[in-house]
Amino acid sequence: MALIVGPVARGDNFWDRPYILDDLWTNIESGTHTLLVAPRRVGKTSLMFRLLDQPKEDYIVLYLISESAQSANTFWEMLFEALTEDRFISTVKLKAKKIYDKLKTIRINEAGIKGIKFGESDSIDYARAFKEVLKSFDSDKKLVIMMDEFSQTIENIIKHESVQSAEKLLSVHRSLRQDPDIMGKVTFLYAGSIGLEGVVSSINALHSINDLNAVKVTPLESTEAKLFVEHLSKESAISIEADEIKYILKKIEWYMPFYIQLIVKEIQRLYRKDPTVTKEVINEAINNALENRQYFEHWENRLHVLSKNEKKFAKEILNIISEYKKLASKEILNIANKYKLDEKIMKEVLRSIVYDGYINNEIDAKVYRFNSPILRIWWYKNVAN
Ligand SMILES: Nc1ncnc2c1ncn2[C@@H]1O[C@H](COP(=O)(O)OP(=O)(O)O)[C@@H](O)[C@H]1O
Ligand SMILES: [Mg+2]
Incomplete structure (x- = not known):
């Protein structure tokens, strides 16, 4: 296992997440469609x-990342491209030749630079073509279609094409999920780093995703986190004493694999100069990690799905918690009043920043704190001040 900080962790570099994978497979096996939205x-x-x-x-x-799509047609083209990718086709060819044949007949005209080109693209109804392909998917195997950064795609379509086009894409997806010919054969997983609910509710289309089941990406439990640090350091030939491992974990507190990878990587850098990992070295590694703006700024940018006053409200709450480490719910109500947010909206915004992994009120229901002390320090230095 190598230290991976940023790119997807795959193969040997993937640290097992058995509970989340179980949740995902439970949904897939019961024909439930999944929403995997997290920062x-x-x-x-x-x-x-x-x-x-x-x-x-x-x-x-099948895996598709459609982040770059700015129109519904581009989204569909990307989906068809993914369906005709060698890797996918080679599995399908063996087990479900029909879907491949169908794709070939839909693949009208020449293949262009970007892959499939539909003959008269305007007159081709991508959604219908896709439905036909899925219906003809006649195999003993079931199909799982995962669409990464789907919420970003919807947001792009709203921004660059039109609200109607985004609504149509969402409603076509809903009808695909409810089509009796498709149900039981295909499950969909929609993922995103910006809240799909936020984007979809901004165009009043929440009804089009309310059948999706949200799966949470939780942090590692403390015993797992300890094993992960031990494993990572061993694999990177860094020796860290048990006490120092404890100290690292205390500092990280919110055990998302990324934070663990990031800090161990910074420790590895310092280790090259001096191979003794002390608490001072760990503190220095954390300070160095905080210099990487690109790893944190999305937490600030992500708030853009909120409306102007909601965003000011959320920022103020986070600013205060980043300074004082905690904030009581009654104070939150006062801040909401300042921005003229009624209680319902206030609760929604609060729920969304809890759900999105900024803060929690787990120790005491009336008191909110940052999940990650590392993010808290970053926020304090870079956003609040
Ligand atoms: N299961 C895992 N095993 C090891 N590292 C992981 C794992 N999950 C996440 N990471 C760490 O988090 C980083 C981002 O992971 P990624 O899957 O790209 O997240 P997301 O898609 O949510 O942005 C990886 O580069 C790695 O450092
Ligand atoms: Mg990703």
Whole structure:
């Protein structure tokens, strides 16, 4: 296992997440469609690649990342391209030749630079073509279609194409999920780093995703986190004493694999100069990690799905917690009043920043704190001040 800080952790570099994978497979096996929405770098793509690389016996898994799509047509083209990718086709060819044949007949005209080109693209109804392909998917295996950064795609379509086009894409997906010919054969997994609910509710289309079941990406439990640090340091030939490992974990507190990888990587850098890992070295490694703006700024940018006053409200709460480490719910109510947010909206915003992994009120229901002390310090230095 190598230290991976940022890119998808795949193969040997994937640290097992058995509970989350179980949740995902439970949904897939019961025909439930999944929403896997969580902030960047909590490990969504790595989990999806695990499903792709090690599918259960009776499943064929398709992965699509459509972040760059700015129109519904581009989204569909990308989906068709993914369906005709060699890796996918080679599995399908053996087990479900029909889907491949169908794709070939839909693949009208020449293949262009970007892959499939539909003859008269305007007159081709991508959604219908896709439905036909899925209906003809006649195999003893079931299909899992994972769409990464789907919420970003919807947001792009709203911004660059039109609200109607985004609504149509969402409603076509809903109808695909409810189509009796497709149900039982295909399950969909929608992932995203920006809240899909937020994006979808901004165009009043929540009804189009309310059948999706949200799977949470939780941090590692403390025993797992300890094993992960031990394993990572051993594999990178860094020796860290038990006390110092404890100290690292105390500092990280919120055991998302990314934070563990990031800190161990910074320790490895310092280790090259002096191979003794002391508490001072760990503190220095954490300070160095905080210099990487690209690893943290999405936490600030992510708030852009909120409306102007909601965003000010959320920022103020986070600013205060980053300074004082905690904030009582009654104070939160006062801040909401300041921004003229009624109680319902206030609760929604609060729930979304809890759900998105900024803060929690687990120790005391009336008191909110940052999940990650590392993010708290970053926020304090870079956003609050
Ligand atoms: N299961 C895992 N095993 C090892 N590292 C992981 C795992 N999940 C996440 N990471 C760490 O988090 C980083 C981001 O993971 P990624 O799957 O790209 O997250 P997301 O798709 O949510 O942005 C990886 O580069 C790695 O450092
Ligand atoms: Mg990702």
